[in-house]
Amino acid sequence: MTERNVRIHVPALTRVEGEGSLRLHIAQGEIEELALDIFEPPRYFEKFLEGRDHAEVIDTVARICGICPVAYQMSAAQALEHAFGIDPGPWARAMRRVFYCGEWLQSHALHIHLLAAPDFLGFDSVVGMAEQYPDEVRRGLRLQGLGNTLIRLLGARSVHPVGACVGGFHRAPTPAEVDEMLAALRAGLEDAVALLRWAASLDVPDDHQTFTSVSLRHATDYPLAEGRIVSDRGLDIDCGDYERHFREEHRPQSTALFALLDDEPYLVGPLARLNLNFDRLPETTRRLVDATGVRFPSDNMFHSLLARAIEIHIAVVEAIRLLERYQAPDSPQVAVSPRAGVGIGATEAPRGLLWHRYAFDGNGIVRSARIVPPTSQNQARIEVDLRRSLLALGLDRDDADLRLRAETVIRNYDPCISCATHFLSLSVERR
C-alpha cells in the first residue's frame, strides 16, 4: 500500500471576515505542516491611538472591525471610565446591554447564515443556499436586520455607530422610538425561536475534544458588557489581572499575536460563554435549549453554531426585558473629567472576550493602548483543533474532503481577521 502525499493550497479562505490562508502538508500519511496564516496587513491602531484625545478613542477603535464595532466601543468606554473614575449609572449600563444585544444579533445572524451554514448544507454561498432554503435564509436576514435596527436605536447607524460616548450616550431614544423597537423585537421573537430549533436540528459532526473555555461571568445575568474573567479550570479574576495570566506571542507566519492562558491554548466565544454561563440563561431560552436535547457544557466545537443561535434568542429576550422598563433619563451621559492613569475594560464581543487597556496623561491624551481581540485568543486553539479534526476525519480522505473539513473547522470559530490582523489561505501538500 502506498501512502499518498498531499499538498493542498487554499490561497484565500472564503466566508471568513478578513484575509487568511491555511497550509497543509501530508507526507507518509502524517501531518508534516499545518499552519493557519493570517496575512491581513496590520493597521497599527495601538500606535496611532497614542497622542489622540480620550474623546476620540471610541470612534477610533470602532474602525478595527466593521462587524463588531459596538464591542470595541463598549470595551473602550469601560476602560476610559475606569481610568477616569466614572460610573455611567444604571440607565447607561442597561442601554449598553441593549446596544450590545443588537450587535450579537446582527453578527451571529450574519455568521450563521452567510458564513457557516452553507458548510453544513452543502453550498458555496448563501446565494445558492437561498434557492433551496429560501425561508431559512430570509428568516436569517430578517434577524440580521433586526440587530442592525437595534444598533441604530442607540447608535444612529449599524456600522461604526455614533451614539456611544465616555459616560453614556450622546442621545437617549424617545419613548416612541423604544415602543416601535419593542414591537419589532416581539415580532422577531418567533424567528429567534425557530432559528434555535433549526440550528439544533442541523447535522453537524459528532466530534468531542478537550479544551479550556474562557469568558466573562456576571453576578446575575448572561455576560455581555461587564463581568469577571473565568475559566472552566478554576480561573476567576478581575479583568485588571488579565496580563498576569494571559500572554501574547508573535509567530513568524502571522500578523496577529497568539494569546495563551498559562502557556496553553484556550477558547473564547459563544460556546465558551454558554459552557460557563448556562445557569445565567433567561428562563425561556433555557427551556428551549432543554427541549433540543443538546446538553451544555458541550465539548463538541461544532455546537458553536447552535450556541450562536441560542445567543440570538438571549439577545432578543434580553433587549425586550430591558426596553420594557425603559424610562427616558434626565441626561444620557454623566460628566467626564479626564485624569492621568490607567484604565482597563473587558466585554464579550460576538466572537469572545475583548480586552482593552489605555494609559492617559493629565490632559486625557492617550499615552499607550493595548487591545487583545477574540480571534488572536482563539488562534492557537484553532490550530490545535485543525490538527485533531483532520486526524479524526482520516488523512486518507480525498483532498476535497480534507479541505472542506479544514475550512469548516476554521469558519466554526467565526474568525474575525481584520480584528486579529490575520489572513487565512489554505495550502494542503502531500508528498
Place this chain on the structure above:
Amino acid sequence: MNKPSIAVHKFSSCDGCQLAFLNAGEELLTLAGLVDIRHFLEAGVADEQARVDIAFVEGSISTDEEVERIRRVRENSTLVVTLGACATAGGLQALRNLDDSHTAWKNAVYAQPAFIRTLDRAEPVSAHIKVDFQLWGCPVNGRQVLAAVRQLLFGVLPAVVHDKVCMECKRQQAVCVMVTSGKPCMGPVTRTGCGALCPRFGRDCYACFGPADDVNTDALSQRLEGLGLPPADVARRFLFITSQAPAFHAAGLRHYRPGFVDD
C-alpha cells in the same frame, strides 16, 4: 442575455464597507439576481482573476502584495469603484504617513518585525491606479452604494453628492450643535451622505465622509480656535479618518506638530 458581472475586493480595512452588501438583507438576494457576482470572498465566491464589468474595492493599499493585486484588479475590470474612506483617502491607518512612523510602530507592536511586510505608507487606491468612481464614508452609506450599483447597471456614472453636512442638517431641521452648544463640528467642511447623523444625535460631526468640494478650511479652523481649541486639537479634527484627503491634510498640517504635541 448576459448579466453584468461584479467583484468585491478587500484590501487593508475593517470589512465595514462590504457590509453595505452583506447587510442589505433581501436586497442582497435581489442583487445576486441582477448581476453575476464573480469574486466576493466573504460571501463565499473566490475568483480573484475574474474579468468583471464593475469591481468594488474596499481598503487602502499598504503592502507590496496589495500594490500588485490592485493593478490586476484594474486590468481585469471595466470600471473600478472605491468604497469608503480607506480606499478613497487611505483611512485611519494612513495616520502613519504623517511622521513616517511606520518602522517605529512595527518594531513596537511585533516581536519579530522582519516578518511584517507592510509598506511605509498606507495610500488610497487612486495613488496606484485610475479610479472611475469614488464613494466616500467611514463606512459608506448602504443606500448610497445600492443606488450607485443601480445607476451603474443602467450604464451611467452615479450622481455625485457635493453638499456639505450643514446642508443636510438644514434639510433634516436639525439644531446646529456649533451655534447652540459651541461644539467643534466639522459639518461646514464635510461631505454629506451619512444623513447628518451626528448633529441629529446632538454631537459634533467628526468628518468621516471626508472633505466636501470647495471647502473653506481656514474659516473653520479660525472658528475652532475661537471655540477655544488649542492647535493640536484643531489638527486632530482634520487629521483623523481621512487625513490623506488633500483639503484636510493641508488644513491639518497648518496646526500640526509631530505626535500631536501642543506648544
